[in-house]
Amino acid sequence: MELIEYPDRDLMMIDLANELAGELNEALMTHDQVSFAVPGGSTPGPVFDALCAADLDWSRVTVLVGDERRVPADHERSNERMIRARLLTSRAAAANYVSIRPDGDALPDISAHLPLSVLVVGMGADMHTASLFPGSPDLEAALASDAPDLMMVEASDGLEPRVTLSGRVLEEAMSSHVLIAGKEKREALDRATHATRMEAPIRTVLANATVHWAP
Ligand SMILES: O=C1O[C@H](COP(=O)(O)O)[C@@H](O)[C@H](O)[C@H]1O
Numbered sequence: 001m002e003l004i005e006y007p008d009r010d011l012m013m014i015d016l017a018n019e020l021a022g023e024l025n026e027a028l029m030t031h032d033q034v035s036f037a038v039p040g041g042s043t044p045g046p047v048f049d050a051l052c053a054a055d056l057d058w059s060r061v062t063v064l065v066g067d068e069r070r071v072p073a074d075h076e077r078s079n080e081r082m083i084r085a086r087l088l089t090s091r092a093a094a095a096n097y098v099s100i101r102p103d104g105d106a107l108p109d110i111s112a113h114l115p116l117s118v119l120v121v122g123m124g125a126d127m128h129t130a131s132l133f134p135g136s137p138d139l140e141a142a143l144a145s146d147a148p149d150l151m152m153v154e155a156s157d158g159l160e161p162r163v164t165l166s167g168r169v170l171e172e173a174m175s176s177h178v179l180i181a182g183k184e185k186r187e188a189l190d191r192a193t194h195a196t197r198m199e200a201p202i203r204t205v206l207a208n209a210t211v212h213w214a215p
Pocket residue numbers: 039040041042043044066067068069079121122123124125129130131
């Protein structure tokens with residue numbers, strides 16, 4: 001794990017947007033199509049605000065969200081809604097968006113987009129990442145080495161059920177970044193480094209990730 005500590009959030013968001021644009025551009029030089037999985041939640045919006053204007057061939061970039069809350073697509077808690085509004089705009093409007101939302105009981109086939117070229121995830125203060133939640137009855141199956149690419153899972157008490165990339169898909173990404181902010185999440189990151197994956201699902205990506213943190 002590499003940890004980058006920024007003096008403030010604004011700088012972190014701009015620096016990470018630049019780094020992601022550089023990585024996507026590099027991947028586009030050697031691949032016809034690249035895949036880019038991004039987090040939902042409240043933290044990444046400013047990264048998307050900067051990244052959406054990056055001068056790269058977005059028409060060859062497939063964007064997926066790493067996890068989705070099972071709420072209507074236009075619900076204020078929908079990760080897809082936020083990504084459409086904040087990332088898939090400006091130059092990035094030319095990207096191909098692959099929704100992970102279920103159709104009834106059926107989940108989309110995302111295998112054509114794997115392994116992920118570039119992955120960004122967030123982390124909750126409970127050390128969950130994507131929708132891999134400690135204490136979820138589905139966590140063990142979602143972390144199994146033979147887990148499907150996408151799974152419907154229960155989250156923590158009081159949160160809506162989710163769809164998430166499995167631990168295997170997160171772990172196999174070619175390049176991984178974790179984006180976190182604030183003291184509570186910095187302490188959670190420290191706890192995670194001494195915990196198991198069942199206690200701290202973020203550990204699934206930590207070994208090979210660059211963690212970006214600002215106060
Ligand atoms: O529920 C979720 O939480 C994490 C962290 O979100 P944040 O609001 O604390 O930034 C997020 O990465 C994930 O995509 C989301 O569904």
